[in-house]
Amino acid sequence: MKTLLKSVAAAGLMLAVASPALAQAQAAAGPLVPGLAVADLDGVVANSNAYRTAQTQRPTTYKPQLDQAEARRKAIVAQVTPLVDKFNKDRALPSPNQAALQTQAQQIQQIQQSGEQELRTILQPVGLSEAYVQEQIADKLDAAVKAAMAKKKISLLLSPQAVTAFNNNGYNLSQDIVNELNTLIPSATLVPPAGWEPREVREQRAQQQAAQGQQGAAPAQPAKPTTTTQPSGR
Known part of the structure; x- marks a missing residue:
């Protein structure tokens, strides 16, 4: 524009x-x-x-995709919420296991990223x-x-x-x-x-x-001529 x-x-x-x-x-x-x-x-x-x-017509025309995306979003939230709660509980311990916390955080992140990609695919139309x-x-x-x-x-x-x-x-x-x-x-x-x-x-x-x-139409570089040294005779 x-x-x-x-x-x-x-x-x-x-x-x-x-x-x-x-x-x-x-x-x-x-x-x-x-x-x-x-x-x-x-x-x-x-x-x-x-x-x-x-904008008014789209929610009706694409209702199956929108409903599917909303259902999947709720499922992802239901899957991630207890993991986040456990992560926060374990992190609040007096001596938290940092390695375990890192593993939990990575698992949560992977689920979220995978879910976002799945939602993008569903909502692509x-x-x-x-x-x-x-x-x-x-x-x-x-x-x-x-x-x-x-x-x-x-x-x-x-x-x-x-x-x-x-x-x-x-x-x-x-x-x-x-x-x-x-x-x-x-x-x-x-x-x-x-x-x-x-x-x-x-x-x-x-x-x-x-x-x-x-790149395909670029002319090939010509090969350099080879020079042969003749032996010197008497």
Whole structure:
């Protein structure tokens, strides 16, 4: 999302204020700088209809995985809790056996790590769904930003992190971008196609394949010529 602002450009002044009350509020807060606005793009995505609808649908669509993960989490907690209690009890002894404590700690850690890996595997389809929806919205975000800027005649759009403070809501273009995004992508597909991978994974794989291709295409170094010393004769 950080790179989206680099490609966005438009010229002009801010649109005139339609409401006299809003005009008075803006005048009280100070004049607007023409062509300048602020937008939280992460918030824009989270407030889009496509994202919020997907968030509502996901618990139902992926209920088997979520229920399985919750059941397994409770089982892991039930398995680890008595081990942790025993570890704390043994550690509180006047002369605790440090070797035994270390063995107990390692056992607890192994169970926790194994459990976390198991939960990640169970919830992988849910995570892929989240990434798939976000990628669909992100693909339309640049166009939504440009459209909102063009309508409000904004030439410079800043992120909230780049601004120390501003006391005029007239600078906030977030809702305008949300409106454009809702038009461009009213809803997103919740379940990714089989074998789908997030863009970051696809890009990393493409880079690795390109690097391997370059190594395979590297010309072989020519062999150095061998010199034979002829015996000297008289």
